[in-house]
Amino acid sequence: MAKTIFEETGGTYVRQGDYNLPCLSLPTEKGSKPVGVWGQRHLRYLKQHRKVLYTNLLTSGKLNSYLADIDKQAEDMFLRLVEQIANREGVTEQLKAENQIEWVGRMNNIRSRAMEIVNAELIYS
Numbered sequence: 001m002a003k004t005i006f007e008e009t010g011g012t013y014v015r016q017g018d019y020n021l022p023c024l025s026l027p028t029e030k031g032s033k034p035v036g037v038w039g040q041r042h043l044r045y046l047k048q049h050r051k052v053l054y055t056n057l058l059t060s061g062k063l064n065s066y067l068a069d070i071d072k073q074a075e076d077m078f079l080r081l082v083e084q085i086a087n088r089e090g091v092t093e094q095l096k097a098e099n100q101i102e103w104v105g106r107m108n109n110i111r112s113r114a115m116e117i118v119n120a121e122l123i124y125s
Helices: 037-049 051-060 063-089 093-098 100-123
Strands: 013-016 019-022
Touching: 037 051, 037 063, 037 100, 051 063, 063 100, 093 100
Parallel strands: none
Antiparallel strands: 013 019
């Protein structure tokens, strides 16, 4: 029997009942990095709204490194925004020492705003 193009390029088949199914696997990524909460949010966004990009990244073996990069960018942006907004609004360690309740409330507000900015700019775009 003549070899198929798949077999000529190094592919193999496995017999399942009456059918020969190709043995397929995704390429493995080298040195996979951990993906944090920002990367997981972006992954969920890709799966739901950008299916072609998700499939291309998955099949090329670049999904994990892409998500780790997005996660690092988002975390850096979030920390930078929190620091900048806190400095601009005068939320300091002195306020923390004098009135902890007010400091916590203002920092929570700042963190929420920074999170919304990161989500709009990086995660859900």
